[in-house]
Amino acid sequence: MSANSFGSALHVTTFGESHGVALGVVVDGLEPGIPIDVQELRRMMERRRPGANALGTARKEQDEVSILSGMFQGLTTGAPLAMEIRNGDQKSSDYDEIAGLYRPGHADWTWQQKFGIRDWRGGGRSSGRETSSRVAAGAIAMQILKLKGIGIVAGTVRIGDVAASRRDWDVAPSNPLNCPDEQAAIGMQERIEAARKAQDSVGGIIECIATGLPPGLGEPVFDKLDAKIAQAMLSIGAVKGIEFGDGFSCALSSGSRFNDEMALDGNGKPMFLTNHAGGVLGGMSSGAPLVFRIAVKPTPSISLPQRTMDLDGRERIVEVHGRHDPCVCPRAVVVVEAMAAITILDAWYTAFGRVPRPSDIR
Ligand SMILES: Cc1cc2nc3c(=O)[nH]c(=O)nc-3n(C[C@H](O)[C@H](O)[C@H](O)COP(=O)(O)O)c2cc1C
Numbered sequence: 464m465s466a467n468s469f470g471s472a473l474h475v476t477t478f479g480e481s482h483g484v485a486l487g488v489v490v491d492g493l494e495p496g497i498p499i500d501v502q503e504l505r506r507m508m509e510r511r512r513p514g515a516n517a518l519g520t521a522r523k524e525q526d527e528v529s530i531l532s533g534m535f536q537g538l539t540t541g542a543p544l545a546m547e548i549r550n551g552d553q554k555s556s557d558y559d560e561i562a563g564l565y566r567p568g569h570a571d572w573t574w575q576q577k578f579g580i581r582d583w584r585g586g587g588r589s590s591g592r593e594t595s596s597r598v599a600a601g602a603i604a605m606q607i608l609k610l611k612g613i614g615i616v617a618g619t620v621r622i623g624d625v626a627a628s629r630r631d632w633d634v635a636p637s638n639p640l641n642c643p644d645e646q647a648a649i650g651m652q653e654r655i656e657a658a659r660k661a662q663d664s665v666g667g668i669i670e671c672i673a674t675g676l677p678p679g680l681g682e683p684v685f686d687k688l689d690a691k692i693a694q695a696m697l698s699i700g701a702v703k704g705i706e707f708g709d710g711f712s713c714a715l716s717s718g719s720r721f722n723d724e725m726a727l728d729g730n731g732k733p734m735f736l737t738n739h740a741g742g743v744l745g746g747m748s749s750g751a752p753l754v755f756r757i758a759v760k761p762t763p764s765i766s767l768p769q770r771t772m773d774l775d776g777r778e779r780i781v782e783v784h785g786r787h788d789p790c791v792c793p794r795a796v797v798v799v800e801a802m803a804a805i806t807i808l809d810a811w812y813t814a815f816g817r818v819p820r821p822s823d824i825r
Pocket residue numbers: 520568569570589590591592594699700701702760762763764786787788791794795798
């Protein structure tokens with residue numbers, strides 16, 4: 464297994480299992496002299512933390528991050544920034560019943576076939592808990608991007624059959640889904656509660672918008688910005704699809720409607736009159752907001768009985784008990800923001816290098 468690192472100019476390597484001693488991340492290639500707000504890092508971790516809101520798992524992890532290296536007097540040094548998140552509230556006994564069974568929809572079968580051994584306690588590396596390391600790295604990337612004038616926000620825009628019809632990002636933080644439509648957020652939360660009561664789960668869609676990207680981030684032809692974002696997003700557990708801008712509906716459009724025409728703005732600068740493309744042309748950022756949506760499948764671990772196999776090749780019925788999220792979306796929103804930040808900062812360093820602008824240094 465050798466695919467635990469992401470990035471070309473910025474290398475992000477995660478380690479650790481759901482029920483091991485700790486998880487963590489090493490972020491190598493950061494520019495030196497950048498102030499890091501540790502409280503802001505903690506706030507971002509809190510948004511992913513299990514037990515942080517009523518919609519998720521009953522598991523309670525503190526997700527306390529320790530910075531082990533790469534910072535001095537509050538500034539990045541340019542050396543590898545290592546962060547550790549200790550595991551606390553593990554109940555490995557929750558998994559005793561299913562140690563010898565493959566959970567439908569989870570990575571148990573493929574992991575066993577490929578590696579011949581798997582840490583069945585909590586799903587090991589394929590647990591949603593692995594994403595805590597990504598959020599820690601993303602929180603750092605997000606702060607550096609902010610200094611470059613780049614902002615990233617993500618929120619749930621669909622849960623099952625309940626969809627957001629507004630995009631008011633100011634109201635999003637007031638609900639646990641970070642949904643930009645207050646009214647729809649209520650229906651979405653009811654939908655998740657209904658899934659929990661039915662011992663089932665439900666999927667959804669998360670939208671992400673990054674603003675302030677200069678034209679030219681992304682490297683044609685294999686490291687196009689949209690290709691790298693797609694890789695980053697599809698590497699998050701339970702993400703099954705991605706679309707940019709108008710997405711799959713482009714297939715129903717025509718060139719005259721879909722093309723984003725250009726004109727001069729009030730200051731005589733070139734601008735796009737629409738953003739059907741979602742901010743990427745030819746794999747490079749166009750300067751328009753980067754807009755994409757990901758489809759998240761229903762959480763695989765459910766307590767309803769389902770047919771499966773055991774390790775000895777017998778047909779069995781499995782009911783997955785324990786403390787699972789009835790919907791992945793509420794906790795995945797911040798993971799999407801984190802992976803977007805890592806990918807965009809990597810694209811920035813690849814395009815422009817990692818020398819900080821003098822104005823970035825205190
Ligand atoms: C933040 C987050 C939380 C998750 N929580 C759970 C969970 O409680 N139970 C579960 O079975 N899967 C959970 N998942 C999904 C699994 O990690 C994922 O479905 C599994 O690794 C299989 O990968 P795949 O769905 O991409 O094929 C979570 C994923 C994320 C990103």
